[in-house]
Amino acid sequence: MSISKEETAHIAELARLSLNESELAQAQHDLSEIIDYMNKIAGLNTDGVALTIQPCPVANVWREDVVLPSLNREEVLANAPDRQGEFFRVPRIIEAEGADE
Amino acid sequence: MKLCDMTIHELAALLRAGEVTSTEITESVFDRIDQVEESVGAYVTTARDQAFEQAAAADKRLLQARKRGSLSDISPLMGIPLALKDNICTRGIRTTCASKMLADFVPPYDATVARRLGDLGAVIVGKTNMDEFAMGSSTENSAFHVTRNPWDFERVPGGSSGGSAAAVAAGEAIGALGTDTGGSVRQPASFCGLVGLKPTYARVSRYGVVAFSSSLDQVGPITRDVWDCAIMLRAIAGRDERDATSSPEPVPDYCGSLKETDRDFTIGVPSEFMHSGLDSGIRELIDNAVRALEDAGARIVEVSLPHSDYAIAVYYLIATAEASSNLARMDGIRYGFRAEDAHGVQAVIRQSRSEGFGPEVKRRIMLGTHALSSKHYDEYYLKALKARTLILGDVKEVLEKCDCIISPTSPTVAFRIGEKLDDPVALYLMDVYTTIANLSGMPAVSVPCGTLKGLPVGAQLIGRAFDEGTLFRIAHLLEQACGESVKRPPLEAMKGGRDR
Amino acid sequence: MTSDYEVVVGIEVHVELATESKVFCGCRTAFGAEPNTQTCPTCLGMPGALPVLNKRALEFAIRAALALNCSVADYTKFDRKNYFYPDLPKGYQISQYDCPIGSNGYMDVDVNGESKRIRIKRVHLEEETAKLMHAGDDIISASHSLLDFNRSGIPLIEIVSEADMRSADEARAYLTKLRSILLAIGVSDCKMEEGSMRCEANISVMPRGSEQYGTLVELKNIASFRAVHRAIQYEAARQIEIVSSGGEVARETRHWDDAKGETAFMRGKEEAHDYRYFPEPDLGPIVIDRAWVEKIRGELPELPDAKAERYMREWDLPKYDACQIADSADLSDLFEKTCAIVGEGREVAKWILGEVMASLNATGIELSESKLTPELFAELIDLMTTGKISGKIAKSVFEDVFSNGRRPSDIVKERGLLQISDVGELVTIVEKVIDANPGPVADYHAGKERALGFLVGQVMKETRGRANPQETNRILREELDKRA
Numbered sequence A: 001m002s003i004s005k006e007e008t009a010h011i012a013e014l015a016r017l018s019l020n021e022s023e024l025a026q027a028q029h030d031l032s033e034i035i036d037y038m039n040k041i042a043g044l045n046t047d048g049v050a051l052t053i054q055p056c057p058v059a060n061v062w063r064e065d066v067v068l069p070s071l072n073r074e075e076v077l078a079n080a081p082d083r084q085g086e087f088f089r090v091p092r093i094i095e096a097e098g099a100d101e
Numbered sequence B: 001m002k003l004c005d006m007t008i009h010e011l012a013a014l015l016r017a018g019e020v021t022s023t024e025i026t027e028s029v030f031d032r033i034d035q036v037e038e039s040v041g042a043y044v045t046t047a048r049d050q051a052f053e054q055a056a057a058a059d060k061r062l063l064q065a066r067k068r069g070s071l072s073d074i075s076p077l078m079g080i081p082l083a084l085k086d087n088i089c090t091r092g093i094r095t096t097c098a099s100k101m102l103a104d105f106v107p108p109y110d111a112t113v114a115r116r117l118g119d120l121g122a123v124i125v126g127k128t129n130m131d132e133f134a135m136g137s138s139t140e141n142s143a144f145h146v147t148r149n150p151w152d153f154e155r156v157p158g159g160s161s162g163g164s165a166a167a168v169a170a171g172e173a174i175g176a177l178g179t180d181t182g183g184s185v186r187q188p189a190s191f192c193g194l195v196g197l198k199p200t201y202a203r204v205s206r207y208g209v210v211a212f213s214s215s216l217d218q219v220g221p222i223t224r225d226v227w228d229c230a231i232m233l234r235a236i237a238g239r240d241e242r243d244a245t246s247s248p249e250p251v252p253d254y255c256g257s258l259k260e261t262d263r264d265f266t267i268g269v270p271s272e273f274m275h276s277g278l279d280s281g282i283r284e285l286i287d288n289a290v291r292a293l294e295d296a297g298a299r300i301v302e303v304s305l306p307h308s309d310y311a312i313a314v315y316y317l318i319a320t321a322e323a324s325s326n327l328a329r330m331d332g333i334r335y336g337f338r339a340e341d342a343h344g345v346q347a348v349i350r351q352s353r354s355e356g357f358g359p360e361v362k363r364r365i366m367l368g369t370h371a372l373s374s375k376h377y378d379e380y381y382l383k384a385l386k387a388r389t390l391i392l393g394d395v396k397e398v399l400e401k402c403d404c405i406i407s408p409t410s411p412t413v414a415f416r417i418g419e420k421l422d423d424p425v426a427l428y429l430m431d432v433y434t435t436i437a438n439l440s441g442m443p444a445v446s447v448p449c450g451t452l453k454g455l456p457v458g459a460q461l462i463g464r465a466f467d468e469g470t471l472f473r474i475a476h477l478l479e480q481a482c483g484e485s486v487k488r489p490p491l492e493a494m495k496g497g498r499d500r
Numbered sequence C: 001m002t003s004d005y006e007v008v009v010g011i012e013v014h015v016e017l018a019t020e021s022k023v024f025c026g027c028r029t030a031f032g033a034e035p036n037t038q039t040c041p042t043c044l045g046m047p048g049a050l051p052v053l054n055k056r057a058l059e060f061a062i063r064a065a066l067a068l069n070c071s072v073a074d075y076t077k078f079d080r081k082n083y084f085y086p087d088l089p090k091g092y093q094i095s096q097y098d099c100p101i102g103s104n105g106y107m108d109v110d111v112n113g114e115s116k117r118i119r120i121k122r123v124h125l126e127e128e129t130a131k132l133m134h135a136g137d138d139i140i141s142a143s144h145s146l147l148d149f150n151r152s153g154i155p156l157i158e159i160v161s162e163a164d165m166r167s168a169d170e171a172r173a174y175l176t177k178l179r180s181i182l183l184a185i186g187v188s189d190c191k192m193e194e195g196s197m198r199c200e201a202n203i204s205v206m207p208r209g210s211e212q213y214g215t216l217v218e219l220k221n222i223a224s225f226r227a228v229h230r231a232i233q234y235e236a237a238r239q240i241e242i243v244s245s246g247g248e249v250a251r252e253t254r255h256w257d258d259a260k261g262e263t264a265f266m267r268g269k270e271e272a273h274d275y276r277y278f279p280e281p282d283l284g285p286i287v288i289d290r291a292w293v294e295k296i297r298g299e300l301p302e303l304p305d306a307k308a309e310r311y312m313r314e315w316d317l318p319k320y321d322a323c324q325i326a327d328s329a330d331l332s333d334l335f336e337k338t339c340a341i342v343g344e345g346r347e348v349a350k351w352i353l354g355e356v357m358a359s360l361n362a363t364g365i366e367l368s369e370s371k372l373t374p375e376l377f378a379e380l381i382d383l384m385t386t387g388k389i390s391g392k393i394a395k396s397v398f399e400d401v402f403s404n405g406r407r408p409s410d411i412v413k414e415r416g417l418l419q420i421s422d423v424g425e426l427v428t429i430v431e432k433v434i435d436a437n438p439g440p441v442a443d444y445h446a447g448k449e450r451a452l453g454f455l456v457g458q459v460m461k462e463t464r465g466r467a468n469p470q471e472t473n474r475i476l477r478e479e480l481d482k483r484a
């Protein structure tokens, strides 16, 4: 296996996916197979090669600082799984974890 | 021939002449849907009432234009029933991405491509089935149902735009839009005997198209012939102020260029693509296509894409890395599925995602998360961005001396439902010919070039950036030379359908 | 704080930019609007919605970078910072990772009479998160929380200093001057109380003279300049206590509790995020035109350093005083507005650095929270410089003006504090004092100059300090000499 169980679990947690034991084992197996295949790029020499972030980049695209209409609030909240009045509602933030910027 | 089996340009001519109405065409399409949809399963949602309203409005506009003699101002899409893949947001019509996650999501906005089609008077029949979040090549990854290939109900229509391809092939829409991240328009077009185009990256706005991989995704038409494809691209292409990556390149009149008779093309055949593992039947059909193009006046040269062997690995690293981030917004907080009994907000996010996503989506999110994680970033993600540069270099070099590159679209014909479900690597390898166009950003079209044991085979043409015009002309040559036999699935077989 | 240890402080500041519309969509940025009314698919992170950069936000970031002496990048781009939190609608923040708009800047601050250079590592542009409100007392006890996305997508600049500060005083001076600069260039309203300026501090301690920094602790939830000062002092003392008793400081993030006046554990290093930064594929690269940068530079208004020089020139202020006032947006605002009414720059400066600063320190409030206005302040200075009240009386009146916002002239009238400069009135009082103190009068006539001081004091006592001191001196001598 090219990826350990611990690392698979770590990746799942980073991605906010919870996997039970058998799902974890399956994920470890699948990821290992795929990663084994991906590892072929290790053999490719990319020294001094530039990055391609976008295939046809258009530079300096921006808009002027002009206010455009926002959605009306009912449309904003219409898809909310839970709401309270004019707010989206979420259950308790147990860990006093700061909103990092 | 029924109205629902005709092409956009044929129907547009009839509409202009006042020989049929959009309402009649729309009726014909919905009759076909009533007849075969239970067997095909092309749609997630049909918008019957709205479609007939749009058809009536189109009829009114056509009538006025005919009276005023201003028909030339009207788009050939006026009154034409089209289908949209269900990852293209439609205001007021739910947009699910064939995922439990978005099963009830009704966007308060239109994707730019949807708005452009609507503005031109097209009739939107409904939203088509797909692999969940466009991740797959068979449409079997839909959270709702499988879609069957109208040529053979035991087989997949391809994917991820399988619903769009099946709908057009079965006469449940005249044309459709799909999205193509690694072949998802071209491969189902090939499996269903249709023309499918992935435009140049940045040619078509991605605004409102649920992102899979932002630097690879493009919306593209799936149509019955090249001419229809040109009509649809012209309608959706062009700079959009809501998509900062969309190109300001002017949009030419593709149909006008199709009328040109110049046949002095140079076509490259990459040696890497015509060898290992290619089904001999498919190889023979591609060889035929190459010969037909040569007979039509084109010059054929052998070319090389030395880094193409890395394309699949590079593609899946980049696509999944971007996808892992693009799908992070699916957290069950502002919209979408929220797990019932999660205590605490991180648990809501974790459980909603675990229950809302299907297995392939989770697999790809994890793969992408792995590729981006601090420990592996350099060896996978960064390396892939560099390898992408090499692949782009290969393609550019070839296209300096060739007008296009020809290859098969897919290494196989449509495979059986369930046949490849549990081997992810084998499925990923199916994208061997298509991903190179996404990685390089070049436009690529799949054109039917024959059938193998009654199943359609497509040839892929990859062209120069923003030169879809030339690509269409070569595709048109190929279509005239060997596409005739592939035009329609054996519709008789469909009648009565089979139980799903 | 023992002097065997040195505190090492680096500061990260987030500032909301004062654009009309958000950084990646056209929604309005106005503070205090009805919840969730300034939102759209983009700032709600709806599927398929895309960002488009607000050019003014970029311009403001460049302006800030230039004002902080940074070099402005020729090429820049945006990156995604990935983490899950309910106030972050896309599951990633569009930020800048390896190509910040500004880098390698600095700022000079004056602390305790010394000028000190604090280097600025970077200035970058990013997007604000939504506002998360907790039902109940606090984040920990709340049974649920509510989200308002009006704030989501407001442009932010993040300004990161090097760990160049060595005391809480320096940290406060840095922030004070930073705010002054940002206000001067008009890129933000810098209201800490509305959250448009927020800061985090990295603190470590090391033995004095050492070059090896100690273990770094991150401090969050610092909501005012005073809190910065207190939090750093508290945290430094805590770390010194640990280190000097042979312990080891843990690498962690701590939360400043302003009410309790202490820092508390929030999360450890092992819980540190893996943000998986990668280039934002939805936004193209930015190539910053040099001519544009030079145009922005040319349009920069007067900054605190130039302001201090002007104060030195116009009012002949000592350098240190001029810097102290110019580095603070609040103080320089008060200074300039007061001078505009009453002139008397030296006197106004003396009062600001004396009474005003003393009152601020004693009450622990910001100038904006006091009742002192330039109008009231100018009136007080005027009463004093025109001889209507003495400096001593002015000081006794100031407190009432500062705390209650009362007019100095009203207080003076009410308390009968107007200075007596009328010669006839003063002569009467002086005669009375001379008559009542034959001993000191004799001493004076015998050549003991000190006796004069006693007699002046008696006049002051008689007038409850209202006698004009110069006049009193003059008349007293005159009358005494008459009787010699």
Ligand SMILES: [Mg+2]
Pocket: A101, C014, C095, C126, C158
């Ligand atoms: Mg930040």
Ligand SMILES: [Zn+2]
Pocket: C022, C025, C026, C027, C038, C039, C040, C041, C042, C043, C044, C153
């Ligand atoms: Zn917005």
